[in-house]
Amino acid sequence: xxxxxxxxxxxxxxxxxxxxxxxxxxxxxxxxxxxxxxxxxxxxxxxxxxxxxxxxxxxxxxxxxxxxxxxxxxxxxxxxxxxxxxxxxxxxxxxxxxxxxxxxxxxxxxxxxxxxxxxxxxxxxxxxxxxxxxxxxxxxxxxxxxxxxxxxxxxxxxxxxxxxxxxxx
Amino acid sequence: xxxxxxxxxxxxxxxxxxxxxxxxxxxxxxxxxxxxxxxxxxxxxxxxxxxxxxxxxxxxxxxxxxxxxxxxxxxxxxxxxxxxxxxxxxxxxxxxxxxxxxxxxxxxxxxxxxxxxxxxxxxxxxxxxxxxxxxxxxxxxxxxxxxxxxxxxxxxxxxxxxxxxxxxxxxxxxxxxxxxxxxxxxxxxxxxxxxxxxxxxxxxxxxxxxxxxxxxxxxxxxxxxxxxxxxxxxxxxxxxxxxxxxxxxxxxxxxxxxxxxxxxxxxxxxxxxxxxxxxxxxxxxxxxxxxxxxxxxxxxxxxxxxxxxxxxxxxxxxxxxxxxxxxxxxxxxxxxxxxxxxxxxxxxxxxxxxxxxxxxxxxxxxxxxxxxxxx
Numbered sequence: 001x002x003x004x005x006x007x008x009x010x011x012x013x014x015x016x017x018x019x020x021x022x023x024x025x026x027x028x029x030x031x032x033x034x035x036x037x038x039x040x041x042x043x044x045x046x047x048x049x050x051x052x053x054x055x056x057x058x059x060x061x062x063x064x065x066x067x068x069x070x071x072x073x074x075x076x077x078x079x080x081x082x083x084x085x086x087x088x089x090x091x092x093x094x095x096x097x098x099x100x101x102x103x104x105x106x107x108x109x110x111x112x113x114x115x116x117x118x119x120x121x122x123x124x125x126x127x128x129x130x131x132x133x134x135x136x137x138x139x140x141x142x143x144x145x146x147x148x149x150x151x152x153x154x155x156x157x158x159x160x161x162x163x164x165x166x167x168x169x
Numbered sequence: 170x171x172x173x174x175x176x177x178x179x180x181x182x183x184x185x186x187x188x189x190x191x192x193x194x195x196x197x198x199x200x201x202x203x204x205x206x207x208x209x210x211x212x213x214x215x216x217x218x219x220x221x222x223x224x225x226x227x228x229x230x231x232x233x234x235x236x237x238x239x240x241x242x243x244x245x246x247x248x249x250x251x252x253x254x255x256x257x258x259x260x261x262x263x264x265x266x267x268x269x270x271x272x273x274x275x276x277x278x279x280x281x282x283x284x285x286x287x288x289x290x291x292x293x294x295x296x297x298x299x300x301x302x303x304x305x306x307x308x309x310x311x312x313x314x315x316x317x318x319x320x321x322x323x324x325x326x327x328x329x330x331x332x333x334x335x336x337x338x339x340x341x342x343x344x345x346x347x348x349x350x351x352x353x354x355x356x357x358x359x360x361x362x363x364x365x366x367x368x369x370x371x372x373x374x375x376x377x378x379x380x381x382x383x384x385x386x387x388x389x390x391x392x393x394x395x396x397x398x399x400x401x402x403x404x405x406x407x408x409x410x411x412x413x414x415x416x417x418x419x420x421x422x423x424x425x426x427x428x429x430x431x432x433x434x435x436x437x438x439x440x441x442x443x444x445x446x447x448x449x450x451x452x453x454x455x456x457x458x459x460x461x462x463x464x465x466x467x468x469x470x471x472x473x474x475x476x477x478x479x480x481x482x483x484x485x486x487x488x489x490x491x492x493x494x495x496x497x498x499x500x501x502x503x504x505x506x507x508x509x510x511x512x513x514x515x516x517x518x519x520x521x522x523x524x525x526x527x528x529x530x531x532x533x534x535x536x537x538x539x540x541x542x543x544x
Contacts, residue, residue: 007278008465011402012226014243014300018307019406022314026378031370034321038348039369041328 214479220472224396224465225279227305228255232391235263240308242281245299246271255302272298306403309395313381320344321377351376351513359517364524368517371414375407376513379460383505386464387498398508399464401457408457411516416449419523426527452519456512463508467501 230238239256248271257268258276268274272283272294281302283294303311320340327341337345351373356365382398397403425431427445430438474494478486 007280008221008224009401009461011400011405012280012300012304013402014302014304015226015306015310015400015402016406017301018303019310019403022310023374023378023406023410026314026317027370027374029318030321030374030377034325035348035370035373037325037328038321038345039352039366042345042349042352 214476216473216476216480219476219479220469222279223472224399224468226395226400227279228258228276228281228302230305230308230391231394238308240303240305242274243301243303244270244274244281245301246283247297248272305395306397306400309385309393309397310382310403312392313378313385313397316385317377317381347377348373355510355514355517359514359521360524361521368414368418368520371410372513372517375410375516376509379407379512380506380509383464383509384502386468387501387505396465396468399461399468401461404457404461407460407512408453411456411519412450412453414516415452415519415523418520420526422527423523423525452515456515460508460512463504467497467504470497471501 228240228242230240232238239254242251242253242255242258244251251270253268253270258265258274258281260266265276267284267288273285273288274281275284275288276282277284277290281298281300283291283298285291285294321344324340324344327338331338331341336342352365352369355376356369356372359365360368379398382403385393386396386398388394427449428442430441430445433441471494474490474497477490478484480486
């Protein structure tokens, strides 16, 4: 034989046959019961991890947003507190001032009333005093006159004297 | 991806290394010839015969000493199917004898042939003989199938048991990185994230079948010892499967690029069509030869080194031969993985080329191809 093929490179039909069967069996059985569940599980796990990571990121963002919100709320609250305090202070100051003013005006009113009353009473007293002084004077004068004017000559000299005192202008 | 250049450098080294192997075998051939010559004189050791005996398929599976498993012979002839033990091919003195079934069968150079009454090979009748025997390789293949089924179904079952949220454990944690490797390094870069899922079972099965048989072939004793992945029938079957999968899934633009290359002058198109058409067949053929040659060469190399002891007929030769054989054995471990990877990788690449969607910008697509090829 000129071209004798080396038995090493001559495929045996038997092995080809059995190998085809073996390969197909492996492909079908492993494909259904090994590769499919394995790849499915791996894919599911991977997508699960991915989802979890995304979720974690989302949560993180949410937490950050919440924190920001909280801070904003806190700041707002602080501001509000400050305004409230300020307002309260203002209100109290106003009240105090008002009270002070009121007190002052009341005090002034009381004082003026008192003064007015004092003045009135003083006037009344004065009038009373004057009246009494007048009555006393009249009494005294009556008594004096009664005594002095017992004689006619003195009477006439006194009239004369009074007349001289009275200046007609 | 800093290790990519190192990877390609390694691949180059091994390619060179493996390329150089045949010359070594050839170089040993004159020695073998002289040994054969010597055999006639003093009945000494025939290296070529011994090595080929270990590389080739057999009807019995040697265990130890004179003990071996006689595997069943299944023959299909014009007279129907016949099953008998291969024990019938040898007598009690381990000499080949004729078995008288529907025809007279005899083992000639390890293969079942029909012989005539005189005991000589009947060429015409032997052509009608189909040998479906469970040979050593077939049995070893079944062992690998059994191992794969047990290991992978157990690993897959773990997902059901522990659920997907828990970290992989035990066998599962050993298989998952390999599955992920095939998915992320082989399938997705070559086929694309959109279409890879359909081909994953095929690629994974091919990868694990080759890997298991490569490893089993490296075990020198019983459960291993057969040279399945270094057998041309095995690699041919897988290559044919790849060929079928590639061409069944090929899209319109793939065939267009083969028969009527777009963007070329018509004369160029006519010139390219036959070349591209040959390429359709050379791709699987290269797959077939690459795996066969790599694994067989490795086995021959280890056997040659061990044979040195018998050639020099001194136990001191083992001082050199055994460390070298161990060294080559370690390299073979790497080659076992590498070849399974390369076969799957190229299969994925061919599938990727056949299913790729060519856009209007053809250049971009070609650049992508180049990039993939570089990886």
